[in-house]
Amino acid sequence: MKVTRIAYSARLNPGKYAALVEQARRLGRVRSEVWQRYGSILGVGSGLRDRQVRDRWLADGTHLSFGVLANAWKETVRDAMADIGANMEAAKAEVRRAISRRTDDPVQRKRMFAALQAERWAQDPFLARQMRKHWKRGRNHTRDQIVVRADNYNTVVDGCGRLWLSVPGLQRRQMVKIPLSTTVAPTGTLRLILRGGRVEVHYQIDAAQMRSSQRPCGDRTVGVDKGYTEALTDSDGQPHGAGLGVLLTAESDRLKERNRRRAKLRSIANTAALRGDHAKAHRIKVNNLGTVKRDRQAARHRARVRTEIFRAVHRVVDKAVTVVAEDLTKRFAGRKKLGKNINRRLAAWTKGITAEALKSVSERRGSALVPVNAAYTSQACHRCGRFGRRSGDRFHCTRCGVVWQADVNAAINILHRAGDPDIALHTPHHRVKQILQDRTDRHRTRLPVQDSSPATAGRRANHPNRSAMSNE
Ligand SMILES: [Zn+2]
Secondary structure (H helix, E strand, O other): OEEEEEEEEOOOOHHHHHHHHHHHHHHHHHHHHHHHHHOOHHHHHOOOOHHHHHHHHHHHOHHHHOOOOHHHHHHHHHHHHHHHHHHHHHHHHHHHHHHHHHOOOHHHHHHHHHHHHOOOHHHOHHHHHHHHHHOOOOOOOOOOEEEEOHHHOEEEEOOOOOEEEEEEOOOOOOEEEEEEOOOOOOOOOEEEEEEOOEEEEEEEEEHHHOOOOOOOOOOEEEEEEEOOOOOEEEOOOOEEOOOHHHHHHHHHHHHHHHHHHHHHHHHHHHHHHHHOOHHHHHHHHHHOOOOHHHHHHHHHHHHHHHHHHHHHHHHHHHHEEEEEEEOOOOOOOOHHHHOOOHHHHHHHHHHHHHHHHHHHHHHHHOOEEEEEOOOOOOOEOOOOOOEOEEEOOEEEEOOOOEEEEHHHHHHHHHHHHOOOOOOOOOOOHHHHHHHHHHHHHHHHHHHHHHOOOHHHHHHHHHHHHHHHHHHO
């Protein structure tokens, strides 16, 4: 498995930064061109690969208008085609779900899954229709990135021990030298992301080849429930990453307040512009509505949350050789409805980070991650299986007459799902509910038979009469 590492530029001079921004802007046009031509059903229907696109553009002179070096636009074409591919795969996940809903016949399903996999969906009317439905035409939004191939850059350590990264500029043999804030040289293909006057150098390394100062994992099997206040709660009742809730709430409040203020300033600027006071409108835009500080604060917050979540996962792996968790890789249903609700957006985002942390820490430390179907794990009592009432962080089971800590209850249910003979990873939500209800109903009807006290027998005998009466 690959892990992404990020190196940052340190006190890069504005001239160099501006040159990189210009290069990224031009490469953004290349990306837009790729999306424009190949980002739709029709484009991919043509079945072109990035190499063929490159050859075609070289032949017809398209590349001459880009104004960048050959390697730069070629890598960008490859990167954009990969983005389009990922976009299509996301649509395919939806279509697979649609196939499962359409038919129960294993032969039919297999045929359609195979057709989807082998890009033969265009020939099947149902698949083609589904692909058109779920594959919304994408558009390029990336104008601040430069992809640099492994053999196109070099790194040097200067006399003061500072690491310099040299990447190609807009002219041949004119490298842009970027001072980095780390002494670990990046390797492989680099993705330079230009944000707020700083260059982020993203690159990937093999998790297996990482300096392994990692502690070994524990020896137990532990279930975990992801949360908002704590990053994780395990089935022993232990919370991990308890600082997450405070971090997220503070950030959410801060964003709401800032967005409110920015909206106010924007309206002042608009009013000024309408009045003809363009100087004032411009001043506000430049001095008060900039993005440099905002983006830097956002990056800092993201880093803090990641640290908290990764630390929580490490604590769990300290004691577990097997971690049972909700399958977090499933795409978030109703993603589009999140809209401007900052809290829910943050929650959805932390879910992704938690998924990443569980996967990468498990792989690095040698524990196994077992994804399970988490449907109704927070709504059923882990002891009797009945649906209970959840209010806040408490879960109340009327049958047991016990109040559990809601996250702990869920974590134990999740742990039990790993060995559940009836509920598999992809068992649909409504089936899970049915299975859980059947279990408790069976339990209930069996009870009076075991209990032969006269009182119970009497009540049982009354049942038919009562129902007969209610039918009248
Ligand atoms: Zn119960």
